[in-house]
Amino acid sequence: MDVDTKLLDGALPIVATLVLAVLIGVIIIRRRSGHRLPPTVKALPLIGGLLRFLKGPIVMIREEYPKLGSVFTLNLFHKKITFLIGPEVSAHFFKAPESDLSQQEVYQFNVPTFGPGVVFDVDYTVRQEQFRFFTEALRVNKLKGYVDQMVTEAEDYFSKWGDSGEVDLKYELEHLIILTASRCLLGREVRDKLFDDVSSLFHELDNGMLPISVIAPYLPIPAHRRRDQARKKLTAIFANIINSRRCAEVSENDMLQYFIESKYKNGRKTTDSEITGLLIAALFAGQHTSSITSTWTGAYLLQNKQYLSAVSEEQKRLMAKHGKKIDHDILSEMDTLYRCIKEALRLHPPLIMLLRHSHSDFSVQTRDGKEYDIPKGHIVATSPAFANRLPHIFKNPDSYDPDRFAVGREEDKAAGAFSYISFGGGRHGCLGEPFAYLQIKAIWSHLLRNFELELVSPFPETDWNAMVVGVKGKVMVRYKRRELSAN
Structure with missing residues (x-):
């Protein structure tokens, strides 16, 4: 014992x-x-916030932001999505290296569309080199050549309009944008000889990207089977074009040509499959966003006579200075039109959600000093559609006011970086932003110089059900050709 x-x-x-x-x-x-974990959105057991998410992420954010603040987590089955809303908490989202916050896991659903060996089907080092190809293809010296093609496409397209009539502006701009993209990105062979075939195949690719595709991109449904067939046919078409170009003595001025001539750091040339995939990615990144933004720009201008007069007067000043000519440098002088496009994008960014996968723990601090820890393994999200309308950043945020970006106000800069995120920002900012602005300016400068326009249908609503959120229904516009044509 x-x-x-x-x-x-x-x-x-x-x-x-x-x-x-x-x-x-x-x-x-x-x-x-x-x-210090973020507050969690109340949801059903097991399925979590799936029903609320499917109802619409923006609706959910609007409901939870006033209650939970700028940082909160939504449970979706076994996944946790943590939202960072506003520049005070989203800096890490935009600035973190790929080793901490990556795109690859959350955007895997793009792989069947873009194809093997490109963008989200390769590791980060290869993807960075491929993004370098995009960057080089969109340098100013390249953009200047693209502008000439944009202007020519706009002139040819609108020359087919009569002296007066009514059109669905949304339909017209969608078709003009794909024509312009074909010329500048896919090449003259597609634009001049194969446009209808290639356009219909891209349409099948587009229709094969459904909400279910995000969760199950390889599900054997008819839309996915048509997508895969279209991808194979596009590969065959571009293989022939690429082979012809490799044998040609004359170099073309388009993105296709640059991808053909691009090399990786180890000296390896791009393959036919890679070139096709990069072109598909480029077209998907720009086609919808540019046509949607062009349409919203027009709808707001025609609804707000003050700004319609301002952009029209700007065109008159530029014509008095430069004559009828439009080139890259003249488009760059269109500051008023630029602000009008930028404001339309603030109110209606086509990409309403940006996502990353967290590979390490990190912390954020809110405006009111609260600190939260976001654990490794969370999906991290931010929303341009919601963040672009925060009232502590933008005065009367739901109002169309392009002058908020004018010198002296510059509301998008007052709260620091990442206050305006229509094109993303930081490490993964949109590479095509300069191209998009030039394209939309080229179209609208031609319309403003050559036509009197009037919105005759109700102001359009937002189509929240689309994968890339755009304009719902038709945007009917009455036009009358000006007697003294600017061109």
Whole structure:
């Protein structure tokens, strides 16, 4: 008994120390995580917030932001999506290296559309080199050549309009944008000889990207089967074009040509499959966003006579200075039109959600000083559609006011970086932003110079059900050709 008692007396301090250590550890963990984890959206067991998410992420954010603040988590089955809303908490989202926050896992659903060996089907180092190809193809010296083609496409397209009539502006701009993109990106062979075939195949690719595709991109449904067939046919078409170009002595001025001539750092040339995939990615990145933004720009201008007059007067000043000519440098002088496009994009960014996958823990601090820890493994999200309308950044945020970007106000800069995120920002900002602005300016400068326009249908609503959120229904416009043509 004495021996047992002595052993027990000796063990008690050890046990007490271990228990105390465990309790301290639990307290520390709770302080580090449980007490600083973001608040969670109330949702059903098991499926979590799936129903609310499918109802519309923007609706959900609008409901939860006033209650939970700028950082909160939504449970979706076994996944956790943490939203960072506003520049105060989203800096890490935009600035973090790929090793901390990556795109690849969350955008895997694009792989069947873009094809193997490009963008989200390759590791980060290869993807960075491919993004370098895009960057080089969109440098100013290249853009200047593209502008000439944009202007020519706009002139040819609108020359087919009569002296007066009514058109669905949304339909017209969608078709003009794909024509322009074909000329500047896909090449003259597609634009001049194969446009109808290639356009219909891209349409099948587009229709094969459904909400279910995000969750199950390889599900054997008819839309996915048509998508895969279209991808194979596009590969065959571009293989012939690429082969002809490799044998040609004359170099073309388009993105296709640059991809053909591009090389990786190890000296390897791009393959036919890679070139096709990069072209598809480029067209998908720009076609919808440019046509949607062109339409919203027109709808707002025709609804707001003050700004319609301002952009029209700007065109008159430029014509007095430069004559009828339009080129890259003249488009760059269109500051008023630029602000009108930028404001339409603020109110209606086509990409309403940006996503990353977190590979490490990180912390954020809100405007009111609250600190939250976001654990490794969370999907991290931000929303341009919501963040672009925060009232502490933009005055009367739901109002169309292009002058908010004018010198002296510059509301998008007052709160610091990442206040305006229609084109994303940071490490993964949109590479095609300069191309998009030039394209939309080229179209609208031609329309403003050559036509009197009037919106005759109700102001359009937002089509929240689309994968790339755009304009719902028709945008009917009455036009009358000006007697003294600017061109």
